[in-house]
Amino acid sequence: MxxxxxxxxxxxxxxxxxxxxxxxxxNVLGGGRFRGYSAGSHPKGEINxxxxxxxxxxxxxxxxxxxKSWDEFATPDAPVMDFVFTVCDRAAGEQCPVWPGxxxxxxxxxxxxxxxxxxxxxxxxxxxxxxxxxxxxxxLFRSLPLASLDRLALKNEVTDIGKSTP
Numbered sequence: 001m002x003x004x005x006x007x008x009x010x011x012x013x014x015x016x017x018x019x020x021x022x023x024x025x026x027n028v029l030g031g032g033r034f035r036g037y038s039a040g041s042h043p044k045g046e047i048n049x050x051x052x053x054x055x056x057x058x059x060x061x062x063x064x065x066x067x068k069s070w071d072e073f074a075t076p077d078a079p080v081m082d083f084v085f086t087v088c089d090r091a092a093g094e095q096c097p098v099w100p101g102x103x104x105x106x107x108x109x110x111x112x113x114x115x116x117x118x119x120x121x122x123x124x125x126x127x128x129x130x131x132x133x134x135x136x137x138x139x140l141f142r143s144l145p146l147a148s149l150d151r152l153a154l155k156n157e158v159t160d161i162g163k164s165t166p
Contacts (some may be wrong), residue, residue: 006034006082009103013068015040016048016125017049017114018087022134024060029138038072039144048114054127076100083158088112104155108137108162127144137161 008026012019019038026036044067055062072078080101097160110133113126140161148155 005032007037007079007103008036008083008085009073009081009088010032010036010038010108011040011070011084012038013090014044014112014114015069016044016046016132017051017112018130020065020067020133021055021127022085022087022108022138023133024055024062024065025135026138026142028060029135030142033142034142035079037073038069039083040074041070042068043067044081049162050113050123050127054124054131058131059120061070074100085162104151104158106155106158106162108134133165137164140164149152 010019010022010026011106015038019040023036023038023043026034030036046067047062047065052062058134073081079099082101084105086105087108087110089107091107110130111124111126113130114125116123142160144154145159146154
């Protein structure tokens with residue numbers, strides 16, 4: 001079994017909800033084998049308050065979280081990513097920076113909970129649904145035999161995970 005820690009970057013447009021939920025959950029569920037990061041193509045500059053509220057309800061740490069640009073991860077001194085997953089359709093269609101290290105990429109689209117209108121309960125339900133979808137995908141991802149799959153097989157597996165629903 002490999003001692004390698006895999007760096008995973010979750011991308012969205014605003015880096016205020018879905019990508020943050022994925023980052024935090026991977027860092028908890030990854031069991032030390034994964035280090036999650038998140039960023040946005042056009043970061044909002046603040047994390048959605050419902051994201052923070054849900055993470056606190058889930059008893060997950062929000063320490064050090066911030067909305068940041070994906071440009072931070074395309075610099076020579078940035079951590080080298082092994083995987084880059086887009087979690088919103090808009091970011092998936094944008095021209096991404098060139099990532100050092102040629103990470104394996106996939107699209108794990110999740111509906112934007114911040115776009116839901118209606119009651120506070122309806123909004124929070126959308127955030128919980130997004131978090132649950134991401135959790136299921138992260139659980140599938142972390143169970144992959146990463147060290148024994150070749151690059152193409154791994155790319156196919158992570159792409160298939162993005163098509164799964166809870």
